[in-house]
Amino acid sequence: MFGDGVARGADVESLWRRDQGTRCEAKSCQTEEISTVEVAVQSHSSRDAGMQTDQSEESIQDLDLQKEAPVDYAGLLSFLQGVEDVVIKELNKNWISHAFDGFEVNWVDQNETVSCLHNLSYPEAQDQKLQVTSISWNATGSVVACSYGRLDDGDWSTEKSYVCTWNLDRRGLNPKCPDLVVDVPSSVMCLAFHPSQPSLIIGGLYSGEVLIWDTSRIEDPLIWRTGMTDDTHTDPVYQVDWLQDSKHSHHFQILSVSTDGKILVWQTERDGQLTLVEGFALVAQQIPRSMKLKKRTRGETAVGVTSLSFSHFDPSVFIIGMEGGYSLKCSTAVETAAVPRTGSSVPLKAPAQFAFSPHGGPVYCVSCSPFHRNLFLSGGTDGHVHLHSMLQAQPLISLQLSKKYLFSVRWSPVRPLVFAAATGEGEVQLFDFGKSSQKPAVSIKQASAQTPVYCIEFNIKQPQLLAAGDASGLLKIWQLSSDFIQQGPREMNHLEQLANEVTD
Amino acid sequence: MAEVEETLKRIQAHKGVIGTIVVNAEGIPIRTTLDNSTTVQYAGLLHQLTMKARSTVRDIDPQNDLTFLRIRSKKHEIMVAPGNL
Numbered sequence: 001m002f003g004d005g006v007a008r009g010a011d012v013e014s015l016w017r018r019d020q021g022t023r024c025e026a027k028s029c030q031t032e033e034i035s036t037v038e039v040a041v042q043s044h045s046s047r048d049a050g051m052q053t054d055q056s057e058e059s060i061q062d063l064d065l066q067k068e069a070p071v072d073y074a075g076l077l078s079f080l081q082g083v084e085d086v087v088i089k090e091l092n093k094n095w096i097s098h099a100f101d102g103f104e105v106n107w108v109d110q111n112e113t114v115s116c117l118h119n120l121s122y123p124e125a126q127d128q129k130l131q132v133t134s135i136s137w138n139a140t141g142s143v144v145a146c147s148y149g150r151l152d153d154g155d156w157s158t159e160k161s162y163v164c165t166w167n168l169d170r171r172g173l174n175p176k177c178p179d180l181v182v183d184v185p186s187s188v189m190c191l192a193f194h195p196s197q198p199s200l201i202i203g204g205l206y207s208g209e210v211l212i213w214d215t216s217r218i219e220d221p222l223i224w225r226t227g228m229t230d231d232t233h234t235d236p237v238y239q240v241d242w243l244q245d246s247k248h249s250h251h252f253q254i255l256s257v258s259t260d261g262k263i264l265v266w267q268t269e270r271d272g273q274l275t276l277v278e279g280f281a282l283v284a285q286q287i288p289r290s291m292k293l294k295k296r297t298r299g300e301t302a303v304g305v306t307s308l309s310f311s312h313f314d315p316s317v318f319i320i321g322m323e324g325g326y327s328l329k330c331s332t333a334v335e336t337a338a339v340p341r342t343g344s345s346v347p348l349k350a351p352a353q354f355a356f357s358p359h360g361g362p363v364y365c366v367s368c369s370p371f372h373r374n375l376f377l378s379g380g381t382d383g384h385v386h387l388h389s390m391l392q393a394q395p396l397i398s399l400q401l402s403k404k405y406l407f408s409v410r411w412s413p414v415r416p417l418v419f420a421a422a423t424g425e426g427e428v429q430l431f432d433f434g435k436s437s438q439k440p441a442v443s444i445k446q447a448s449a450q451t452p453v454y455c456i457e458f459n460i461k462q463p464q465l466l467a468a469g470d471a472s473g474l475l476k477i478w479q480l481s482s483d484f485i486q487q488g489p490r491e492m493n494h495l496e497q498l499a500n501e502v503t504d
Numbered sequence: 505m506a507e508v509e510e511t512l513k514r515i516q517a518h519k520g521v522i523g524t525i526v527v528n529a530e531g532i533p534i535r536t537t538l539d540n541s542t543t544v545q546y547a548g549l550l551h552q553l554t555m556k557a558r559s560t561v562r563d564i565d566p567q568n569d570l571t572f573l574r575i576r577s578k579k580h581e582i583m584v585a586p587g588n589l
Contacts, residue, residue: 071534073505076526080511083585090572090583091518100576487578 118477132469136191139198141461142169149187204237231276233258259304281348313373321363329354371416379406414463416495424452
């Protein structure tokens with residue numbers, strides 16, 4: 001059954017690589033030969049060249065007429081010869097033509113009436129029966145500030161007063177709630193906003209101090225003050241203004257005018273203090289003798305200055321109005337020293353150069369024309385407005401606008417022949433020399449006949465707005481009709497004619 | 505050269521003339537009696553307006569051409585005499 005046997009073993013082929021290797025073939029590959037070429041480069045020649053700009057011989061001019069366009073003189077001559085006759089003929093025709101007389105074109109809708117836009121008031125000031133003493137529009141024309149105080153009071157008072165500002169372009173304008181109220185320890189007599197920075201405003205106080213506020217600071221708007229030093233005014237400050245420094249046009253100084261006869265120029269210092277830089281003093285003996293002073297005054301008596309206006313054409317010339325009824329032409333570029341008085345750290349100069357014929361009472365306002373270098377208006381308590389030329393002492397035109405006092409006159413910033421006057425009868429009268437030289441063009445009744453209007457200001461950026469403040473503490477913003485906003489044709493010529501009526 | 509100046513002086517001295525500017529074909533002022541910035545402003549603006557006025561006249565009637573252009577404003581009048589180009 002069982003036998004022995006030998007079985008051949010089973011063979012499995014090896015899978016090892018070595019064994020498999022015998023079945024492999026050797027192959028090789030190689031990249032093709034990279035062809036390379038050797039080349040050498042070197043600059044073999046060089047040259048030095050220099051360049052420089054030459055000093056140009058002719059003066060620097062934006063428009064270099066000789067160089068820019070090579071002028072063909074022959075062509076120019078023939079052109080001019082051909083064209084000259086035509087041009088002269090047209091010029092002659094123009095001079096005698098009546099075709100356009102009285103022809104006026106208006107591009108915008110005309111507004112025929114004067115209307116009151118806003119009645120602004122501050123109830124607390126009205127409760128204290130304070131009056132509006134001064135108004136100022138800011139540099140952008142959208143904010144109006146007014147100061148409260150008393151103008152009919154002759155006494156020193158320690159009554160608190162306010163400076164209030166309203167932004168007329170804001171939607172939520174509340175006429176009874178000013179945007180900013182600044183409490184001031186004494187009556188503020190005058191205000192002036194900075195001509196380019198919209199938030200700085202100066203105020204002159206009854207106590208003789210000058211303060212500067214920054215209306216953008218909410219906590220404490222007061223940033224500079226003169227304090228009560230030997231230099232400050234000893235009488236109420238009736239006018240303040242910003243003076244542009246002739247050397248650095250960004251730098252401004254502050255000017256203040258007071259009835260103690262001094263006109264002082266202040267500089268702002270870092271510690272919040274205003275320091276005196278320059279000053280002018282008016283004493284009776286140094287007033288030009290073209291007018292005799294009626295009263296025998298001692299030569300050194302100070303003469304009170306109540307108003308000041310700088311000329312728009314010559315920044316060193318200014319006109320001042322005095323308590324004695326005179327207007328004087330003065331200059332900042334004088335060298336004569338004022339008759340010495342004690343107590344001033346800076347030597348004071350005597351600025352008066354020419355005296356004009358007087359009013360019957362103190363001159364409360366003078367205003368230089370922005371359109372003619374020689375004309376200015378002065379208004380006094382005799383109710384008269386005088387139109388003066390700086391070249392002669394007698395006025396060119398004298399108008400009686402009111403039986404009571406005149407508190408403010410202002411030239412219109414856009415119409416050379418128009419000015420506005422604030423009367424003691426509660427009216428604002430707008431006068432147009434082009435229409436009638438006897439009676440006002442428009443008479444705006446602001447308040448009752450017992451409440452005088454104390455101050456008016458035109459808005460330079462929005463010339464249809466006129467702000468007027470009266471004795472009842474009310475500030476009214478009037479919108480003027482279109483004929484007060486646009487300059488008419490030939491108005492400047494008419495103004496020139498008026499100014500040339502100077503008698504020799 | 506002197507005649508050019510004389511002619512210009514005659515025009516400038518005429519009654520009522522405030523300033524005179526002569527402009528070449530490219531609109532560059534070559535003679536002026538006004539200050540530089542005003543001259544450049546007037547030359548640039550009036551050159552464009554004159555070209556426009558001339559093309560308007562010629563579009564309406566190709567045989568026609570602009571002889572004189574006057575711009576009357578509230579304050580003054582600008583008179584433009586074009587050359588032959």
